[in-house]
Amino acid sequence: MNRAEAEEVANEVFVVLWRRIDQFDQEEPLAWLYSVAYKSVANRYRGEKRRVRLRDRLFSVPVGDQCVPKISSYAASKID
Numbered sequence: 580m581n582r583a584e585a586e587e588v589a590n591e592v593f594v595v596l597w598r599r600i601d602q603f604d605q606e607e608p609l610a611w612l613y614s615v616a617y618k619s620v621a622n623r624y625r626g627e628k629r630r631v632r633l634r635d636r637l638f639s640v641p642v643g644d645q646c647v648p649k650i651s652s653y654a655a656s657k658i659d
Contacts, residue, residue, distance in 0.1 A: 584623065591619045 580588070595615050604611045
């Protein structure tokens with residue numbers, strides 16, 4: 580994860596914390612923060628895996644005896 584992605588995840592964490600402030604655990608504030616951060620990072624990696632699998636599937640669309648890279652290169656540029 581690069582710096583820009585880490586900043587995006589940090590922003591997501593604070594948005595989630597703000598939206599769920601009514602669920603704030605006053606006895607364990609760091610545990611609550613870490614839990615939200617962990618889930619946000621896990622969601623980021625899970626989404627990245629899905630994008631990679633989709634890109635790989637698009638690159639392997641069979642047309643006759645060949646795969647079609649034109650469609651997949653366009654789609655891959657939109658995914659990345």
